Every structure is written in C-alpha cells, then in structure tokens.
Amino acid sequence: MDHVSSTHDVSPATTAVPAAPRWLDEREQAAWRGMLQMYQQVMARLNRNLVVESGLSEGDYAILVSLSEAPEGHLRAFELARWLLWEKSRLSHQLTRMERRGLVRREECPSDARGAFVVITEAGRTAIEAAAPRHVEDVRHWFLDALSPQQLDALSDVATTVLSRLEADGDGCPEALAACTGEEQD
Amino acid sequence: MDHVSSTHDVSPATTAVPAAPRWLDEREQAAWRGMLQMYQQVMARLNRNLVVESGLSEGDYAILVSLSEAPEGHLRAFELARWLLWEKSRLSHQLTRMERRGLVRREECPSDARGAFVVITEAGRTAIEAAAPRHVEDVRHWFLDALSPQQLDALSDVATTVLSRLEADGDGCPEALAACTGEEQD
C-alpha cells in the first residue's frame, strides 16, 4: 500500500539465511518501485479531487458507472461484484453506505429469492453524470496526457502479460478473481 | 481503488453537457485499466500472502524495512513519513498499532523536544528478516518473472514519465509528496 513494499537488502549477515534470497537488481527495482509509486501517487490525486469536486469516493464512482451503463440501470449484486472484482462483503458494505445517501436502492429479485438487484436512483444518476467528465479530464491530466502512444501500448502490454500470469496460477485467489474472464470495466 | 475508476461513456444525451467530455479511446482505456487491474491484483495477492505467511501487513513491512536499513535502527517520525510518502497521522496510527505488538518503540529525541524517534525492536528485526525473503520471492513470482528486460525498462520509463509530470504541477499534493525529491525506498 505504501510505496515501499520492499524487496531490498534487509538482513545483512546476522542470521544464517536458509536459502540466500535473491534481492532485486537495479532494473527490477526501478520497474517495481516505479509502478508502485506511479499508481499510488496518481490515485491519491485522482481520488482526492473526485471527492472534493463531486463528493464521490472511488467506490461510489465505480458502482455508479457500472449501474448507469447497465440496461435498466440495475444489476444483480453478484454481477456487480464480479465486474468490479470486489469481494461480496465489500460490495455489501459499500451499498449500505450508498443507500443511506440515496445514490442506489436495493430491490428484490423476482426470479431468485436469494438475490438482490441494485438500482441506481435519480440522485445517483445526477451525481455520476456530473462527476464523470471531470474525472476523465483528471485521468488525462495526471496520467494519459503524459504518455506517448508507444508508451501507452507498452504499458498495456505489461499489464496484459502480468494479468495473464496471475490468471494462470490461481494461487491465493480472493474469490472474485476466479470468475474474471478477462473483461474490462473502465 | 477498485478496478473501475471509470472514464467510459456515462451520460448519453440526457442533459446538455457544458463542454462535451472526451471519453477514452481504445488505446487509452487499455493502458489505464490495464494498469489499475495489474496493480490491484498483484497487490491483493502479495498482501494476502504476506499477512498469512509472516503476520505482517504492508504497512508493518514498509516501516520495518525502513527502520532496519537505517543507521542505528531508528529514524525520526517525520523522516519515515517523508520516505514512505505517508501522511503523518497515518504513520502515527500505524506506529501505535505496531508498538502495541512490540515491533517498534518510540523514544524521545534529545535534540528536538517536539520530535520522536522510532526504533525497531528485536522482535521487529526478527519479523522483518523472516518476512523479507519470502516477500521478494512473491514479487518475483507474481510480477517480475512474467516480464522481459525490455518490458521492465518500458515500465520504468512510463513510471518515470508520469511521476515527473506529477512533480511538475504540485496540484492536490497530499503534503508528503511535496518533500519527495525523487528518492526511492524499498
């Protein structure tokens, strides 16, 4: 979470290490830490601006966008969770907060009594329509505009490569990831 | 925070938009969302594994690494905050939790009565020395090993480019960033 999910020389020679860890070389560190810092700093600015200008958190934004793009402005909860790659409990807590603020509403699902529909309200629609253009501009300003088409493609390539490796070995898969078929949200 | 800090078509034509937002094209979306997903999924696995195998959170890890690399195993609180790019209150809360668990200790600073030293304890050292090798292996396994030297360099290049733009316009700078001179931690 911070910028220092370190990988550096940590234990000099105090204790005998079982298998002599291979610490990261210059190139590896530059890539790894560069990515961490880039993500964290871009996101910090983006989120801060979003909440200041629109009163929406990242979570609010993600959910409202998903719902606003859905056919009738509603989705099943599990569909939302899959789409966002969120844990179901995270989604549930988030929806509770948003429902309290009148941005979404929960409705019963006729075809499956276990299920719930999540519906965007008028207030929710108003909020997302006001927030989205600014947010996109911020993404451009702090991220996209800095990069050339070649750099954008290189980054996509890196992401695709890493993500496909993660998909390959489903270790420690936090539940939502298993269902992900490669779709993207935005 | 989720994978959907959207930028997509949100408002079709309901209200007259002041300046017709430019939504992201294919290439832009691939890069932007690819980065978000890559970061989030890699981190999710890394953090989960770290806490399961070592009982340390990302925050614990970052602080213990920083302290273990410091001259006497201690740093001023504000130095730590600057290094990690953390807010001071976040650091303070984190230290409180870690002190409770015996991983670090706070000491008075002789030269500045306002200040505090943060010191790594024996338990802290033991914990980080046990955790680090595994963590580095995980970083390799889920991230570095998937990428070629060219891809690593391309990623570094992207990160450097974006970060230098952020440094350039200090908008919405969340306090810690201002002091960052380009040093890396880890």
Place this chain on the structure above:
DNA sequence: GAAGATTGACTCTTCAATCTTA
C-alpha cells in the same frame, strides 16, 4: 451442500482539531 447476500469485528486511512516546542 453450494450460491447469493448480509453482518459484526477488526484493521487501515483520512480529515480536522489539538497540543507542544522551535
């Protein structure tokens, strides 16, 4: 039993307010 979903407890992060010393 498994799937869809919620809840409670705990950890983590942020913001604003505060306190003390330089």
Place this chain on the structure above:
DNA sequence: TAAGATTGAAGAGTCAATCTTC
C-alpha cells in the same frame, strides 16, 4: 507562526460467521 507529532471520528476493506434459498 510554523514544525513535529498525536488524537478522535468517520469512511473503507477484509475475514469469518451467518442466514436464506437453490
């Protein structure tokens, strides 16, 4: 007044347990 640091409250995320329906 500004710098170094802490605190409390509220929002956010994770995990394990639970409940209902398939």
